Amino acid sequence: MNKLILSVLLLNLLAACSSNPPKEEVAEPAATSASAASEAPGAAAQETAAADTRAADAQAAADAQAALMEKNSVYFPFDVDAVQDADRETIMNHAEYLASHPDVKVRVEGNADERGSSEYNLGLGQRRANNTKRALVLGGASDSQIETVSYGEEKPRCSDHNEACWAQNRRADINYSAQ
Amino acid sequence: MRRWILSCLLSFAVPAHAVLNIEITGAGEHQTPVSLVRFAGDAAIAQNLLDIVGSDLNRTGLFKLVDPAGKTPHEPRDIRPSEWVGVEAVLIGSIESQPEGKVAVKFRLFDLVRNAELLSQVVTAREDQVRAIGHRIADLVYERMTGSPGVFSTRIAYVSRDEGVYRLVVADSDGDNEQALLTSQEPIMSPSWSPDGRQIAYVSFEKRRAMVYVQSLSSRKRTLIADFPGSNSAPAWSPDGRQIAMVLTRDGESQIYLASSNGGQLRRITHSDAIDTEPSFSPDGKSLLFTSDRGGSPQIYRVSIEDNDVQRLTFESGNAFSPRYHPDGNSFVFAHFNDGVFHIAVHDLESRQTQVLTAGGWEKKPSFAPNGKMILFATEVQGRGILATVSSDGRVKQKMVAQRGDIREPMWGPFLK
Structure with a gap:
């Protein structure tokens, strides 16, 4: 239950990065969850101290969450759809988060650079999304938590015809706010 | 008449x-x-x-x-x-x-x-x-x-992208007389004409993933014909207008399926662990050309609809995409990507020779005019997608530069009966 509340709040936070919800609303249930995870039972005897700890833990959880969400893309070489070693940590972080938050659902969105036909690239993006999902599931996420889609070359992050640009477009995004 | x-x-x-x-x-x-x-x-x-x-x-x-x-x-x-x-x-x-x-x-x-x-x-x-x-x-x-019928009365379809707004456009073959069939904030891809020229099948991301729609040009009425999980794309009508080939990832990889023109009676045509896409019917309706990377890199293949037998057709260096039959069925046009550029090329099925028709650039998605004399494709001028044509012998080229927007995914329509 606590986890659910936390997830919902975090999702709200993610969905509304531009707005800042009142601090208490975030901190309170988040702290409950955090304390369940990190503190010995009955440790909240001294109310003031506990409140401080809760606030700090909540902040830490929020920071960890923000850090996780900041790295939600994995990248691929040209015409390659296998998840790369360089992204193992990103995959594991999201897999662990999804494993510990079974109610959270994500969309993995595959993309490709423009060096192919739009239809081939749609297929390639789908493969990248599927492989990213497979890696997340191997890391502990549940199959039913993850939907895969492809945008192919249709939604480039960068539109110049050069490798620096293409490298940014060959990616899969783990999108928490799309569901 | x-x-x-x-x-x-x-x-x-x-x-x-x-x-x-x-x-x-x-x-x-x-x-x-x-x-x-x-x-x-x-x-x-x-x-x-x-x-x-x-x-x-x-x-x-x-x-x-x-x-x-x-x-x-x-x-x-x-x-x-x-x-x-x-x-x-x-x-x-x-x-x-x-x-x-x-x-x-x-x-x-x-x-x-x-x-x-x-x-x-x-x-x-x-x-x-x-x-x-x-x-x-x-x-x-x-x-x-x-001695060949003219194609000036035929129409073309394409997608224009302008400041995040996507439009599916139908226009005269000279690019004039534009009509927007669909306007969307999400991408549109792969317009495909019904053989009678009255309907267009296409891919729209309006529900946030690729799904296939069929739309009537006169009534504007449209039908969602494929919304399986994953991507639904690359629609292509059979010459008799009764069936639509399309690509689905519902079983994992991009594979080619055949459906009735309302999306029912689905039958899988290709069975590979590769990307099989961009089906294009032969004029006799018996086989499909398609793009596949089953051999390691994207090349053009042909599959028989009757027995699903597959044959590789191109062995080009680089990659081959987007095959479309000549109306006589003896050759096909495709986009050839080699050394960092796309060319429009024609492959003769009998001689197995490939002729490159264009100088090269960002040239994609070719289709023949219904008389087989010209090829329409997408290219780029100063970073903007435009329409271009080349005669089938490669001698005459034209670029049609729109005043604004980025034009992609052109497809030449049929003769109007």
Whole structure:
């Protein structure tokens, strides 16, 4: 239950990065969850101290969450759809988060650079999304938590015809706010 | 009958806007010298018709338009062959105003070499249908002079992308007379014409992933025909219009399926662990060309619909994409990506030779005109997607530069029956 509340709040936070919800609303249930995870039972005897700890833990959880969400893309070489070693940590972080938050659902969105036909690239993006999902599931996420889609070359992050640009477009995004 | 064709063509006509600058390079091996005489009657309509017919014929690179130099015959008896040395044929005609804003355009093509009339017809239409009349005249002149039907009355479809707004556009084959069939904030891909030219199947991401829709051009009514999990894409109509081949990832990889034209009765055609996509029916409806990376890199393959037997057709260095049959079924056009550039190329199925037709660039998504004489494709000028055509022999090229927007995914429509 606590986890659910936390997830919902975090999702709200993610969905509304531009707005800042009142601090208490975030901190309170988040702290409950955090304390369940990190503190010995009955440790909240001294109310003031506990409140401080809760606030700090909540902040830490929020920071960890923000850090996780900041790295939600994995990248691929040209015409390659296998998840790369360089992204193992990103995959594991999201897999662990999804494993510990079974109610959270994500969309993995595959993309490709423009060096192919739009239809081939749609297929390639789908493969990248599927492989990213497979890696997340191997890391502990549940199959039913993850939907895969492809945008192919249709939604480039960068539109110049050069490798620096293409490298940014060959990616899969783990999108928490799309569901 | 002719009137019916025109009214069908113009069922959603709006005033034409000159939105494209057309730049033509190259010329046919042989250019037939033809003279177009401004028709008698309403001067504005006559000039408009002259411009449309002239520009249509000019774009083929097969004609040399000879200035009539002040001569204004309107009847065959007014033509004195001695005054037209070096000209093979002359187009003459007259425009007659009729009640209810209609005009009757009578035109004749006169062969100056054999001293014979090649063509004599009357087309009646509304005054605001002058473009269609002009294209119709150009079609007939082209047919009499080259032996192949003209494609000036046919239409094309493409996707334009402008500041995050996607439009599915249908236009005349010269790029003019644009009609937006769909406007969306999400990508649109792969328009595909039904064989009768009345419907277009396409991919829209409006529900945030690729799904296949079919839309009627006249009623604008549309039907979602494939929304399986994952991507639904690459629709292609069978020549009889009863079936649509498409690509689904519902079983994992992008694989080709055949469905009835409403999306039912699904049957899987390819069985690989690769990307199989971009199906294109052979004119006899018995096989599909497609792009696959089953051999390691994307190349063109053919699958028999009856027994699902697959054959590899291209062995090019680099990659091959987007195959489309020539209307005679003996060759196909594709986009060849090699050394960092795309070329438009034609592969002959009998000789197994590939001929590169273009200089190369960001050239994608080729399709033949229904007479097989020209190929429409997408290219880029100064970072902006535009339409371009090349003649099937590679000699004549044109670029159609829109005033704004980024144009992609063109597809030449069929002859209108």
